[in-house]
Amino acid sequence: MERKTPLISAEDLRRQAEISDYIKSFWEGQGKTPLAYVETYGCQQNEADSEQLRGMLERCGYGLTDGPEDADVIVINTCAIREHAEQRVFGNVGALVHTKRRHPGQKIFVCGCMMGQPEVAERMKKSYVHVDGVFNPHHLWQFPELLYRVLIRHKKAAATENSDGAIAEGLPVVRTNRLKAWVSIMYGCNNFCTYCIVPYVRGRERSRLPEDILAECRELIAQGYKEITLLGQNVNSYGKDLGLGVDFADLLASIAKLDGEFVLRFMTSHPRDASRKLFDVMAAHPKIAHQFHLPFQSGNDRVLKAMNRHYDRAQYLSLIEYGRKVMPDIVFTSDVIVGFPGETAEEFEDTLTLIEQVRFDALFTFIFSPRPGTPAARMDDPTPKAEKNARFDRLVALQNRISEEKHRDYIGRTLRVLVDGTDGDQLTARTDGGRLVRMQGDKELIGKFISATITDATTWSLVAEIGA
Numbered sequence: 497m498e499r500k501t502p503l504i505s506a507e508d509l510r511r512q513a514e515i516s517d518y519i520k521s522f523w524e525g526q527g528k529t530p531l532a533y534v535e536t537y538g539c540q541q542n543e544a545d546s547e548q549l550r551g552m553l554e555r556c557g558y559g560l561t562d563g564p565e566d567a568d569v570i571v572i573n574t575c576a577i578r579e580h581a582e583q584r585v586f587g588n589v590g591a592l593v594h595t596k597r598r599h600p601g602q603k604i605f606v607c608g609c610m611m612g613q614p615e616v617a618e619r620m621k622k623s624y625v626h627v628d629g630v631f632n633p634h635h636l637w638q639f640p641e642l643l644y645r646v647l648i649r650h651k652k653a654a655a656t657e658n659s660d661g662a663i664a665e666g667l668p669v670v671r672t673n674r675l676k677a678w679v680s681i682m683y684g685c686n687n688f689c690t691y692c693i694v695p696y697v698r699g700r701e702r703s704r705l706p707e708d709i710l711a712e713c714r715e716l717i718a719q720g721y722k723e724i725t726l727l728g729q730n731v732n733s734y735g736k737d738l739g740l741g742v743d744f745a746d747l748l749a750s751i752a753k754l755d756g757e758f759v760l761r762f763m764t765s766h767p768r769d770a771s772r773k774l775f776d777v778m779a780a781h782p783k784i785a786h787q788f789h790l791p792f793q794s795g796n797d798r799v800l801k802a803m804n805r806h807y808d809r810a811q812y813l814s815l816i817e818y819g820r821k822v823m824p825d826i827v828f829t830s831d832v833i834v835g836f837p838g839e840t841a842e843e844f845e846d847t848l849t850l851i852e853q854v855r856f857d858a859l860f861t862f863i864f865s866p867r868p869g870t871p872a873a874r875m876d877d878p879t880p881k882a883e884k885n886a887r888f889d890r891l892v893a894l895q896n897r898i899s900e901e902k903h904r905d906y907i908g909r910t911l912r913v914l915v916d917g918t919d920g921d922q923l924t925a926r927t928d929g930g931r932l933v934r935m936q937g938d939k940e941l942i943g944k945f946i947s948a949t950i951t952d953a954t955t956w957s958l959v960a961e962i963g964a
């Protein structure tokens with residue numbers, strides 16, 4: 497099979513690099529180092545995109561600042577997954593009017609998934625006149641050219657045409673954390689779950705080449721990164737578009753074989769495509785964390801079908817069972833939606849029983865939010881908001897009890913953890929399963945894998961003492 501995904505050509509990328517150099521010399525001519533502020537909403541994919549935006553900004557001569565007030569350019573990288581996320585963005589972008597008044601030369605860009613919806617991008621352009629440029633995720637790599645148009649040509653810039661998607665390799669990147677790195681292995685999504693906006697705003701599934709991903713991971717390890725998280729909306733369908741006979745499990749195994757001390761994670765997995773082979777690879781390679789984020793969304797088969805999820809409750813449970821068989825210490829986490837259109841009280845009970853049955857370590861819980869243009873937004877939704885809120889509260893209470901019980905089970909165990917930072921006067925660390933650990937200790941330990949014995953637990957974290 498021939499590769500379908502177009503790569504952005506080296507020549508196009510070189511042009512962006514030249515424009516970046518031009519902007520840099522423009523600022524040098526002004527005798528100042530300009531500052532840039534990038535604000536990120538949404539998922540890790542967006543965090544990874546923001547790291548590339550920061551990379552491009554740095555190449556354009558900008559220093560980075562952590563607030564909008566003193567910034568010469570502001571980039572707001574948005575998320576469209578739920579209405580609440582969008583409202584926050586509109587509110588915060590609106591408030592930048594005042595910031596810009598105090599700093600008239602300031603340039604403001606809005607990008608990300610919200611700008612992948614043409615009507616939302618239009619609203620941003622029309623009603624937020626202090627915004628200088630908008631672009632959707634397909635145009636991320638063209639940011640230098642858009643910045644040039646705004647900064648040097650004093651024009652507004654917009655790049656919001658939709659596309660099935662391409663891949664830009666080798667964009668500059670400034671990573672936020674020096675121990676933990678995100679690596680996108682694929683972009684887009686083909687699943688069209690009926691509630692979800694992602695396939696509309698991020699285009700079709702497309703995979704990076706294994707050798708490009710491996711080269712990036714090798715370099716990260718050489719630079720001293722201790723944790724690599726592979727990112728994709730549905731990592732289990734990695735490689736299907738490449739036709740190379742390399743699937744996600746193969747890719748994971750080849751990264752896990754690289755030399756060096758690091759822990760390898762990935763997200764997100766779709767239960768339809770999660771294979772037993774993948775669990776076997778995880779069990780076989782010590783560098784792959786025994787952590788699995790496997791969103792189930794609902795415990796009821798009718799609702800799962802209406803969501804277009806392509807698996808049923810029994811299939812989901814059998815995946816969990818297999819994972820636990822080959823890795824007894826595996827940590828499962830998940831996403832769930834409450835109040836999908838037409839979800840009845842009984843159907844919701846199935847979600848609760850699934851949670852009781854699986855006993856996830858942690859759960860990300862969402863109330864259904866209709867997204868314009870998706871099939872679920874057009875479905876009958878007779879359940880009152882108050883009823884949905886009550887279901888949501890029950891679900892959260894149930895999960896909090898389970899999380900705390902599961903965390904208490906850790907007490908007395910000695911685990912390997914990666915010390916990753918501080919919180920107040922304590923060190924923070926993560927277990928291989930991704931659980932947060934706090935303990936007293938020397939800051940010198942940050943960046944090291946150490947042995948820790950768990951002494952106490954809460955719903956959200958574990959308390960430990962260093963050593964066995």
Ligand code: SAH
Nearest residue numbers: 691692729764791831832833862863864865
């Ligand atoms: N690609 C990932 C998840 C992306 S979005 C996956 O398929 O698992 C993260 C989570 O947001 C989803 O798992 C889902 O639980 C939730 N979500 C997505 N669209 C939503 C909507 N319209 N309303 C409420 N929650 C939603």
Ligand code: SF4
Nearest residue numbers: 685687688689692694
């Ligand atoms: Fe959205 Fe479903 Fe794709 Fe996840 S798999 S991004 S929930 S359409």
Ligand code: F3S
Nearest residue numbers: 538539575576577609
């Ligand atoms: Fe949001 Fe886009 Fe991620 S919609 S959840 S930022 S892919």
